[in-house]
Amino acid sequence: MQRRINLTHHWLDKKLESGARQVALRLSRRSFITKLGALLVGTASFPLLPISRVAAQTADLTFEDSPDLTGDAADPKSCDYWRHCAIDGFISSCCGGTTTSCPPGTEMSAVSWIGTCTNPADGHKYLISYNDCCGKSPCGRCHCNENESDRPIYVTPKSNDVNWCMAAKNHQYNSTVALVLGIAEE
Amino acid sequence: MTFIKLIVINKFVCLVLTVFSVISLCQAQSYDRAGKVEILPETPGEHWVWVGNPREGFGLIDAGNNTYLGKIDTAGNGGRPLSSPDGREYYFPSVYYARGTYGERTTVLSVYNARTLAVEEDIVIPSKMHGALTPYGANDLTDDGRFLAVFNITPATSISIIDLEKRRFAGEIETPGCSLVYGISDRQFMMICANGSFQTITLDDDGNELSRERTDIIFDPEVDPVTEKPVRYGNQLLFVSYAGLVYPVDISRSTPRFGNTWSLFDDPDQQQQWQIAGVQHQAIHAQTGRVYALMHLTGPDSQPDPNARGGQAIWIFDVRKQERIATFQVPHHAPSAAREALMLEKGSFFGDMVEQYGMQELPNLGANNIQLTQGDNPLLLVATIKPSGVSVLDPETGAFLYQLDGVKGNNILLP
Numbered sequence: 354m355q356r357r358i359n360l361t362h363h364w365l366d367k368k369l370e371s372g373a374r375q376v377a378l379r380l381s382r383r384s385f386i387t388k389l390g391a392l393l394v395g396t397a398s399f400p401l402l403p404i405s406r407v408a409a410q411t412a413d414l415t416f417e418d419s420p421d422l423t424g425d426a427a428d429p430k431s432c433d434y435w436r437h438c439a440i441d442g443f444i445s446s447c448c449g450g451t452t453t454s455c456p457p458g459t460e461m462s463a464v465s466w467i468g469t470c471t472n473p474a475d476g477h478k479y480l481i482s483y484n485d486c487c488g489k490s491p492c493g494r495c496h497c498n499e500n501e502s503d504r505p506i507y508v509t510p511k512s513n514d515v516n517w518c519m520a521a522k523n524h525q526y527n528s529t530v531a532l533v534l535g536i537a538e539e
Numbered sequence: 540m541t542f543i544k545l546i547v548i549n550k551f552v553c554l555v556l557t558v559f560s561v562i563s564l565c566q567a568q569s570y571d572r573a574g575k576v577e578i579l580p581e582t583p584g585e586h587w588v589w590v591g592n593p594r595e596g597f598g599l600i601d602a603g604n605n606t607y608l609g610k611i612d613t614a615g616n617g618g619r620p621l622s623s624p625d626g627r628e629y630y631f632p633s634v635y636y637a638r639g640t641y642g643e644r645t646t647v648l649s650v651y652n653a654r655t656l657a658v659e660e661d662i663v664i665p666s667k668m669h670g671a672l673t674p675y676g677a678n679d680l681t682d683d684g685r686f687l688a689v690f691n692i693t694p695a696t697s698i699s700i701i702d703l704e705k706r707r708f709a710g711e712i713e714t715p716g717c718s719l720v721y722g723i724s725d726r727q728f729m730m731i732c733a734n735g736s737f738q739t740i741t742l743d744d745d746g747n748e749l750s751r752e753r754t755d756i757i758f759d760p761e762v763d764p765v766t767e768k769p770v771r772y773g774n775q776l777l778f779v780s781y782a783g784l785v786y787p788v789d790i791s792r793s794t795p796r797f798g799n800t801w802s803l804f805d806d807p808d809q810q811q812q813w814q815i816a817g818v819q820h821q822a823i824h825a826q827t828g829r830v831y832a833l834m835h836l837t838g839p840d841s842q843p844d845p846n847a848r849g850g851q852a853i854w855i856f857d858v859r860k861q862e863r864i865a866t867f868q869v870p871h872h873a874p875s876a877a878r879e880a881l882m883l884e885k886g887s888f889f890g891d892m893v894e895q896y897g898m899q900e901l902p903n904l905g906a907n908n909i910q911l912t913q914g915d916n917p918l919l920l921v922a923t924i925k926p927s928g929v930s931v932l933d934p935e936t937g938a939f940l941y942q943l944d945g946v947k948g949n950n951i952l953l954p
Contacts, residue, residue: 441847464694490640491594500844505767506671507718507731508760509694514846516616516670519692523641524634524670526616 416533419474426473432497436481436531439468439501441513445486447495448528455486459527462487462517466510468501469537480534487518489527579608579654582626585914589620589952590922590929590943593633593670598946599656599954602918602931605944609656615646616670617677617690622954623703624684627653629954630703632668632678632689648687648701653954664699664708667691669718673818673846674950675768676719676731683725686746690720690730698728700746709746714738717753719767721776723790729776731767735760737788739795757786757797766815766845770823770830772858777823777830779803781845783815785861801861803832803854812837816850819908819950824917824934828858831919831934833869833909849905849923853937867937869921873901875942876926910951922948 418427418435425433429446436452437444449456465484472479504511518524579599586603593615599608611620615634622629629651637643646668647661669677669692678689686709689699696718700709717730717738726749730738735756743749758765758780765778765786774791783803789796804810815821816835823830833850835841842848855865874897875885883890908922911934919934920943927948931940 488641498842498844498847500842500847503844504760505731505764506669506673506676507767508733508764509692509696509718512671514671514673514844515692519667519670519694523636524616524644524666525636525640526670 419472421474422472430495432495432499434531435472435474436470436479436533437497438470438499439481439503439513440483440497440499440529440531441503442483442485442496442526442529443492444495444497445492445528445530448486448492450486450528450530452531455484455530456489456492456528459486459488460521460523461485461530463520465517466513466515467534468503468513470501478537480537482532482534483513483517484530484532485517485521486527486530487521488523488525490525492528576655577609579656581654583622583653583954585916586912586918587954588910588912588920589954590946590949592674592949593618593631595949597631597952600943600946602912602920602943603916605931605941607945611649611651611656613649615668617668617674619674619678619950619952620651620954621678621680621687622653626954628659629653629656630678630680630687632664634666634668634670648689650703650706660706662701662706662708664689664701665691665711667693667697667699667711673767674952675819676721679720679722679728681722681725681727681742685725686742688720688722688728690718692718698730698740700742702746712740712748714740721769723776723795724793727790727793729788729790729795731765733760735764737795737797741793752794754795754797758784766820768819768821770821772823772825772828772830777821777858779815779821779832781815783810783813803856803863805863813852814841814848815845816848816905817907817909818846819910819922820845820850822909822911822919823858824911825913826915826917829864829934830856830858831909831911832856833906835905849907849925850909851903851905853906853909853919853921865937867932869903869906869923870930870932870939870942871898871901871903872923872926872928872930872942872948873903874898876928877901907948908951910953912953920951922951924948 425431426435429452455461462485465482468481469478470481503513506512518526584601588602589597591597593613596610596612598610613631613633618632620629620631632648634646644666646664646666649658650660652659669690680687687701691697697711697713699711702709717732721729723729726742728740735758737754739752741749763780763782765780769776769778776788778786784800787798814835817833821832832854834852834854835848835850851869853867854863857864874894877897878890878893904925906921907924910920912918917934919932922929929943929946
């Protein structure tokens with residue numbers, strides 16, 4: 354019975370992960386959540402799933418901050434860095450990683466939650482994926498608790514209070530990155 | 540015999556008597572022996588509280604006489620210690636790695652002896668347990684203490700059921716779309732669902748799912764979600780929303796029923812000026828039906844998430860009348876923390892000067908946790924994170940009584 358549950362979870366997770374990834378790359382967070390919400394109300398058998406980190410990391414490899422950014426909004430180690438409007442945890446940049454990479458020896462979480470932050474350089478809102486870096490004890494440096502549009506734990510894709518290392522090999526939380534997925538539609 | 544000889548003999552006899560007296564005293568004196576270990580009394584004290592978190596463990600403290608009684612070691616990111624109804628055992632689900640921070644992962648429900656605080660037994664459960672900020676909803680007991688549920692998220696959601704009578708993992712129940720667990724009867728757990736409804740899982744006597752029921756949508760999670768931290772008032776759970784709306788739910792029957800909501804705020808202006816605040820933002824003294832709520836004064840830097848806001852005030856509500864009856868100030872821990880940081884003695888000239896200056900100049904970031912002990916002589920406990928500390932207040936007047944010695948601000952939970 355346990356094996357059957359695990360297989361079902363695995364199949365469901367893979368199906369929904371793939372679907373969620375495609376949807377998030379095309380849509381704004383608001384419309385993304387709206388669609389997931391409709392899916393949830395209508396068909397309660399599907400659990401909510403946030404974005405996979407694979408496409409997210411690919412999307413952020415070419416995104417560079419504008420040189421027009423100044424002050425804390427331009428500092429990746431600051432809680433007021435423009436991407437950190439909804440980050441809750443230790444900043445990977447302070448822990449041996451960067452804004453888009455995890456510290457040595459950790460594993461980037463396969464699931465995360467999505468926030469929307471305004472880039473002051475161009476005034477656009479961007480979808481930010483807050484993937485956790487897993488597998489080591491908490492970094493303890495540069496803790497931020499920003500919560501724009503954060504929701505309680507039971508609204509899982511919108512909660513930064515959940516341990517997003519839940520699907521990693523090692524569930525220990527070390528730090529968090531902030532990956533730009535794309536521009537959020539109005 | 541000459542006089543001198545008599546004196547000498549007398550002196551010798553006195554000396555001998557003195558020596559024997561000393562030896563007698565020495566024989567009456569007892570010394571310490573190694574190996575003694577304290578055992579807690581059979582009946583928990585009315586002012587006992589747990590203070591801590593899963594990662595660092597939980598200290599058991601008698602808040603009534605400011606005494607640290609002992610601790611249980613725990614591991615992982617979620618959960619709170621639970622007590623058997625007879626008070627003989629405590630339970631906590633911990634996540635362990637074979638080599639401390641890596642290696643094979645095992646999740647166990649540990650059973651602690653309530654008197655020795657030693658682990659008596661570990662029951663292995665699936666390693667899917669949820670880990671998050673809130674101490675509530677990660678695990679809970681049925682009212683009769685027979686079954687314990689642990690909430691899982693992988694991110695698929697489910698609950699693990701442990702049969703405490705048979706000391707075994709009974710099984711896992713999938714709960715797509717719904718999260719967290721709250722025991723509401725001898726065989727039921729309630730869960731909160733992502734679309735704003737609630738789900739009730741009913742178990743049979745073996746811990747398997749007998750039935751489940753879902754309510755209509757009760758609240759809008761996008762507009763005004765309820766927090767995950769209800770308080771229990773008899774056969775009611777009281778959930779509170781981000782905007783301060785109280786959602787009472789009657790759990791006395793097999794199907795929970797939600798009653799009319801009421802607001803913690805008198806008017807919209809007050810609702811703009813104040814917000815609920817804290818990780819543990821409310822506590823209840825069930826005997827008198829009083830709810831104590833942490834309130835944050837809204838400002839330009841106020842966080843949208845109540846967990847991230849400190850409460851500068853405590854509002855007291857009569858649940859039966861649904862109205863506020865009193866307001867207290869939250870203690871300002873920063874002045875005493877500044878004095879300690881400067882290594883000044885409490886009550887000294889410079890120590891008092893620093894504290895007075897601190898009262899005027901240092902910001903009061905507010906409290907993050909609030910708790911009430913139960914019974915006829917309750918105490919109000921308030922924890923702050925910045926700086927870290929736990930204060931004990933008079934729940935009738937809000938008067939500061941004392942700060943718990945050497946206790947860092949953290950979750951405050953009732954055994």
